[in-house]
Every structure is written in structure tokens, then in C-alpha cells.
Amino acid sequence: MKKILCLVLAFIMLAGLAACGKAAVPAEAKEWSRSGYFEDEHGYMLSVTWMEYDGEAGWFVGFMYGPDPIENSYGGMLKQDGNALKGELPSGGDMIDINVTITEEGEDGLLLVVENGDTCHFKPMDLEEAPIGVTINTEGFGAFNALTDSDNYETDEDYMTHSMILSLYEPATYTLSARGEEGWEFVKWTKDGEDFSTEPELTIEFSESADYVAVFEYPTEVFVDMGESEIYTEDDLNAAVEAIKAQFEEFEGCELFSIRYAGDEANTEENNKWMNELAPGKGKEGNYTQVAEFLSDFHSPVEAAGAWEADTDYSDWQWWLARSEGGDWDILTWGY
Numbered sequence: 001m002k003k004i005l006c007l008v009l010a011f012i013m014l015a016g017l018a019a020c021g022k023a024a025v026p027a028e029a030k031e032w033s034r035s036g037y038f039e040d041e042h043g044y045m046l047s048v049t050w051m052e053y054d055g056e057a058g059w060f061v062g063f064m065y066g067p068d069p070i071e072n073s074y075g076g077m078l079k080q081d082g083n084a085l086k087g088e089l090p091s092g093g094d095m096i097d098i099n100v101t102i103t104e105e106g107e108d109g110l111l112l113v114v115e116n117g118d119t120c121h122f123k124p125m126d127l128e129e130a131p132i133g134v135t136i137n138t139e140g141f142g143a144f145n146a147l148t149d150s151d152n153y154e155t156d157e158d159y160m161t162h163s164m165i166l167s168l169y170e171p172a173t174y175t176l177s178a179r180g181e182e183g184w185e186f187v188k189w190t191k192d193g194e195d196f197s198t199e200p201e202l203t204i205e206f207s208e209s210a211d212y213v214a215v216f217e218y219p220t221e222v223f224v225d226m227g228e229s230e231i232y233t234e235d236d237l238n239a240a241v242e243a244i245k246a247q248f249e250e251f252e253g254c255e256l257f258s259i260r261y262a263g264d265e266a267n268t269e270e271n272n273k274w275m276n277e278l279a280p281g282k283g284k285e286g287n288y289t290q291v292a293e294f295l296s297d298f299h300s301p302v303e304a305a306g307a308w309e310a311d312t313d314y315s316d317w318q319w320w321l322a323r324s325e326g327g328d329w330d331i332l333t334w335g336y
Contacts, residue, residue: 032059032080034104038122044072046112046122047165048085048102051077051135051211059085061102062165063112065120074098075163092161130167133209137163140216141257141297141313142180148172171207178214183223183258183297187215218297223258231264232292240292240329244319247331253301254308259294259319266293266320275322278332288322292329295319 038046044064051060058077066072071093078085078100085102098114105111105121112120136146143160160179166172178186178200189196190213222245226237241259248256271291279286297315300308318336321329 032083032085034108034110035059037125038110039125040120040122042067044120045125046110046120048110049165060163061085061089061100062163063089063100065098065114068093070161071095074100078102090162130169131209132166132168132171132206134166134168134206134212135164135210136166136176136212136214138178138214138216140180140218141184141315142178142186142214142216144176144178144214146174146176148174166206168206171205173203173205175201175203176212176214177201178216180216182225184216184218187217189214218257222256225258225260227261227263229261229264231267231290237261237292240294240321243321243329243331244294244296247319247334248296248298251298253303255299257297257299259296262293262295262318267291271320272322275320275332279322279330282330282332284330284332287324288330289325290323292321293318294321 035048035050038048040046044066045062046064047060047062049060049062051058059080060075061078062073062075064073071091072095073092074089074095074097075092076087076089078087078089080086083103086100088097088099090097098116100115101113103111103113108124110122112122114120136144138144143162145160146164146166166174176189178189180186186200188198189202191210193211196212224241226234226241229237232240240261244259245256248254267290271293272288275288275291276286279288296317296319297313298317300310300312300314302311316336317334319331319334321331323329
């Protein structure tokens with residue numbers, strides 16, 4: 001049997017590697033230097049790796065927070081804050097994202113603290129250095145899988161991820177399959193920053209270390225999904241979308257990708273009461289009888305501005321609208 005060690009840390013990342021930059025480090029703080037692979041007393045893994053792509057760089061952290069290598073895996077870029085790495089790690093499965101703080105512990109260990117108070121103590125893993133290191137990531141909204149002939153997964157959404165690290169002791173052949181999220185289109189694979197293939201599925205023998213990226217792009221036209229409604233007509237929903245677009249124009253420097261109707265379930269008595277409570281603060285009289293919720297995806301300005309995190313993809317941003325039946329829509333609130 002081939003001696004292959006695959007360290008796979010899968011996660012959901014609202015931004016690709018090219019959107020992540022190295023954070024400025026205060027003068028009194030030392031540059032972070034403790035990297036590699038670590039494990040705790042339960043055998044759960046933590047990886048801290050310096051990654052560079054397209055002129056940008058940052059600390060990529062992968063973390064197993066339980067026994068399931070997919071559902072309990074988290075990973076993403078963390079910023080250095082003083083002598084710690086801090087930030088949100090997206091889930092690789094269906095779990096909620098978590099905020100963590102990582103600091104050095106002892107001579108060679110790491111202490112990871114989750115926002116709920118859980119603490120994890122990690123020691124370096126005793127690993128023979130693999131001669132072939134392959135990283136696979138995404139840019140834009142999309143996912144991929146990387147499977148060998150011996151994997152028992154279907155080549156579809158059953159095993160899709162946004163990032164993967166492979167440590168191989170000898171050459172191995174993998175099939176890569178990429179798929180964009182709703183409205184997003186696969187464009188190409190790159191290898192070490194250079195164009196590699198425009199085929200979404202390809203088979204590669206990994207015989208040397210390399211960095212692969214699946215690139216996805218969104219059409220310039222805003223994607224609108226009205227879904228289905230038993231309450232509102234298409235004209236009603238179109239009017240709501242136009243109101244959202246007009247409000248979005250005030251989000252200076254942001255690029256709107258999509259708007260989706262969230263469904264009739266939002267039109268409840270409780271939400272209607274909430275909208276009427278918000279009305280005075282918006283200079284509105286209220287007396288609303290109907291509520292609609294929409295979701296949108298957009299990208300923030302390259303330079304940080306206001307409440308936005310710079311150069312970041314925001315997904316499922318909520319818009320809450322209300323009206324008196326047959327009247328015009330008012331936007332009462334938006335955000336998460």
C-alpha cells in the first residue's frame with residue numbers, strides 16, 4: 001500500500017485566498033513564528049501555515065473541534081493581534097462558525113481558546129516531513145473535491161470543500177472537480193499563480209509540491225432569484241428588489257452580486273409587529289400589514305470603510321421590508 005499521509009482540513013470561506021492579506025503587527029508584538037501541525041490529548045489536529053498567493057499572504061489555520069474530519073473541521077485566515085492569532089474560523093460542514101484566539105504555550109505548544117470558553121492545548125505532531133506538499137484553495141464563491149480512486153465518496157456535493165492540504169510521501173493521482181455556488185461560474189484552475197486549466201474536472205498526478213486554486217467569478221449583472229410566493233406577485237417582488245438596489249447604491253465601494261427572496265415564511269404576525277416597531281426610527285408611520293425578507297451577496301471595498309471588513313465577500317446579508325397591502329415597500333433594517 002502506498003505510504004500517503006493526507007492531512008485534510010476542510011472549511012466554508014465567505015472569501016478566497018486572494019482576498020486575505022497579512023495584518024499589520026504592532027511594534028511591541030513579535031512576528032508570529034510557531035507554525036506546523038499540532039495535536040491535543042484527544043488526537044485532534046491543528047495546523048498553522050503561512051500561505052502566499054498572488055502577492056497576498058496570511059496565516060491559514062485549520063482546526064479539528066471533534067472526531068468528524070468534515071463536520072468538526074474549521075479553517076481560514078486569522079489576523080495577528082499582538083502576540084495572538086485571532087478571528088473567525090468558518091465550518092467545513094454544517095456547524096456554526098467559531099471565533100478563536102491562539103497563543104503560544106510552553107516551549108513549543110499552542111493554546112487555542114474558543115469564544116464559548118473551551119480551551120484546547122496542542123503539542124507539535126511527530127511527523128516525518130513529507131516531500132510533496134499540495135495546497136488546494138478557492139477564489140470566489142465555489143467549492144471542489146479532490147479524490148483518489150480509493151475514496152468512497154461520490155464526485156458531487158457529498159464531499160465538497162473550500163480548502164485542502166495534502167502531505168504526500170510519494171506521487172499520487174487525484175481527480176479535482178470544481179463547482180460554483182448559485183450564480184457563480186467556474187473560470188479556471190491556477191497552479192502556483194499561473195493559469196493551468198479551464199476544465200472544471202481534471203485528473204492530476206501530484207509528483208511535486210504546488211499550490212492549486214479553483215477560480216470562480218460572478219457575472220457582472222446582478223443575479224435575482226424571486227423564488228416562489230403564494231402571497232406576492234412577481235411585480236410585488238420586483239418592486240422590493242428595486243428598493244434594495246436603490247439602498248445598496250449608498251454602500252459606497254461595494255459590489256452587489258445577487259438578491260434572493262427568502263420565502264413567504266417571513267410574513268408573520270411577529271415580524272409585522274417588529275417592522276411597525278422599527279418604523280418611527282426610520283421616519284415612517286408604520287401601519288404595515290405585510291413583510292418580506294430578501295438575502296444578498298456582495299463584496300466590500302478593497303480599502304476598509306465604515307463597518308465593512310476590507311476586500312471581503314458577504315453572503316446571505318438580510319434585507320427586511322414592509323408595506324401596507326398594495327402599497328410601496330419600505331426597507332426597515334438590513335444586516336446579519
